[in-house]
Amino acid sequence: MKKSLIAGAVAVTLLCAGAAIAVEPVRDVSSHRHPNIAAAQRFARQAFEKISAAQEANEFDLGGHAAKAKELLEQxxxxxxxxxxxANKNH
Structure with a gap:
């Protein structure tokens, strides 16, 4: 029982740390100059927001996978x- 409680506490700590590391993607590409890249950034931000909503709906009990997905969206x-x-440098 004690080991289960400790394991649970460690899991919660890791999930919170993962959520704290992931930063919501910013839209910093000009949609006039690079419309496709700007659209991809917009979709990444929307995906990040949906993942955040899923985490809240599931009380952050998604095994760390949602936090990892958010990190990958930021990357x-x-x-x-x-x-x-x-592209700006090459054209």
């Missing part, structure tokens, strides 16, 4: 920004 958002910057 994708950063790559989209870098893609736009690269």
């Amino acid at each position: 994708a958002n950063q790559e989209l920004r870098l893609a736009a910057e690269t």
Whole structure:
């Protein structure tokens, strides 16, 4: 019983830490200059918001997978920004 409580406390701590690390993607690509990349950023932000809603609806009991998905969306958002910057330099 004691081991279960400790394991549960560790799991909750890890989930909260994962949620704290993930930052909502920002829309920082010009939709006039790069409409497709800007749209992808918008969709990443919407997905992030839906994942947050799912976490709340399930009392954050999603095994850390939702938090990981949010982290990956932030990484994708950063790559989209870098893609736009690269396109700006090349054209």
